[in-house]
Amino acid sequence: MNVFMFYLFSGIILICSLLTITTRRILRAAVYLLCVLLATAGLYFMLNYQFMAAVQLTLYAGGIVVLIIFSILLTHHISHRFKHPNTVNLLMGLGAAVVGSGLVIATLLSHTFQAGTAPELKVDMTEIGTQLLSTGKNGYVLPFELISILLLAAMIAAIVIAKKDKNKNSEI
Amino acid sequence: MIQGIPLEHFLIVSTIMFFIGICGFIIRRNLITMLMAIELILNSVNINFVVFNRYLYPDQLQGQFFSLFIVGIAAAEASVAIALIINIYRKMQNIEVENVNELKF
Numbered sequence: 140m141n142v143f144m145f146y147l148f149s150g151i152i153l154i155c156s157l158l159t160i161t162t163r164r165i166l167r168a169a170v171y172l173l174c175v176l177l178a179t180a181g182l183y184f185m186l187n188y189q190f191m192a193a194v195q196l197t198l199y200a201g202g203i204v205v206l207i208i209f210s211i212l213l214t215h216h217i218s219h220r221f222k223h224p225n226t227v228n229l230l231m232g233l234g235a236a237v238v239g240s241g242l243v244i245a246t247l248l249s250h251t252f253q254a255g256t257a258p259e260l261k262v263d264m265t266e267i268g269t270q271l272l273s274t275g276k277n278g279y280v281l282p283f284e285l286i287s288i289l290l291l292a293a294m295i296a297a298i299v300i301a302k303k304d305k306n307k308n309s310e311i
Numbered sequence: 312m313i314q315g316i317p318l319e320h321f322l323i324v325s326t327i328m329f330f331i332g333i334c335g336f337i338i339r340r341n342l343i344t345m346l347m348a349i350e351l352i353l354n355s356v357n358i359n360f361v362v363f364n365r366y367l368y369p370d371q372l373q374g375q376f377f378s379l380f381i382v383g384i385a386a387a388e389a390s391v392a393i394a395l396i397i398n399i400y401r402k403m404q405n406i407e408v409e410n411v412n413e414l415k416f
Contacts, residue, residue, distance in 0.1 A: 141314060141315065141316065142315045142316060145316050145320070149320070149324045152324060152328060153324065153327060153328065153331075156328050156331045156332070156351055157331055159331075159335065159347060159348075159351065160331060160332075160334060160335030160338070160339065160344070160347075160348060160351075165341065165343060165344060168344060168347060169347065172347050172350060172351070175328075175351065175354065176350075176354060179354055179357070179358060182321075182358060183361060186361060186362065186365045187365070188361060188365070188375055190375075191361060191375055191378060191379065194379060194382055195357075195382065198382050198383075198386055199350075199354070199382060199385070202386055203350060203385065203386060203389045206389055206390065206393055207343060207346065207347065207389070207393070209393075210343060210393045210396055210397060211343055213397060213400070214343070214396065214397065214400045214406055221339075221340075221341065221344075224338040224339065224340065228337060228338050228340075229338050231337055231338075232333075232334040232335075232336075232337035232338040233334060233338075235330075235333060235334065235337060236330040236331065236333060236334035237330075239330050239333065240326055240327055240329075240330040243326045243329075243330075244323055244326055247319060247322050247323075247326070248319060252318050252319075252366070252367060253367070254318075254366060254367065255366065255367045255368050255369050255370070257368070257369060257370035258369075258370060259369040259370065260369060260370045260371065260372065262372065262375070266372070267372065267375075270372055270376070271376070277371065277372070277373075279376050282376075282380055286380055286383045286384070289383075289384065289387055290383065290386075290387055292387075293387035293388075293390055293391050294390070296391050296394070297390045297391050297393075297394040298394075300391070300394040300395055300398055301394040301397055301398055
């Protein structure tokens with residue numbers, strides 16, 4: 140059952156990510172991206188990281204995809220189709236992808252990984268919250284605070300960039 | 312650890328997804344589609360971190376925290392990028408990268 144679900148999720152991820160970059164309608168690309176992100180959340184559930192899967196579902200599949208679909212609807216006609224990419228770009232992209240993935244897969248298949256023998260930690264919300272806010276060993280309070288500053292800066296930057304210029308009379 | 316699935320299968324899936332993202336970043340000429348390719352790349356890196364955490368160091372949580380922070384940074388990056396894209400569309404009526412060649416505010 141587990142093995143079957145793993146190959147199902149992997150198939151969804153591979154096929155939908157290929158369709159994301161090859162489809163000629165941009166709204167369909169966004170929907171295929173949503174499928175990829177949902178299948179990834181399924182993989183996290185299989186690995187027993189429920190919190191990570193929930194973050195993936197709410198932030199990626201809920202937040203970022205909705206943002207992308209909004210901007211697609213603001214900037215494209217719904218019947219818009221891409222023209223085919225030019226041949227040089229296509230060859231370069233395919234070459235980079237094939238050579239790179241071949242190299243990486245060959246390397247990781249020739250390496251043997253030492254599986255961890257330590258007893259499995261029970262991952263619950265108490266453990267995650269304690270480690271995220273502690274300052275001692277296994278404490279992550281510094282990156283936590285840094286990312287809060289980063290999110291504040293991104294929010295202010297998005298507002299400043301997207302607001303209209305008051306001094307000029309733009310037509311739109 | 313999941314019974315019957317070796318670590319390498321996860322890594323192969325995430326590697327192929329990473330390079331599909333890079334290929335999409337190279338062949339597409341539209342800013343939003345390039346942003347989607349970047350999301351694919353970040354997502355595959357997340358899978359790698361979480362899988363290494365589960366298979367090699369099951370008594371710690373480092374990989375999971377790395378993925379959490381990557382998801383947060385991806386959200387910040389997407390919001391700023393989309394604000395930029397909408398602003399570019401307002402000025403130039405177009406978001407193909409060939410036409411956005413003016414660095415003037």
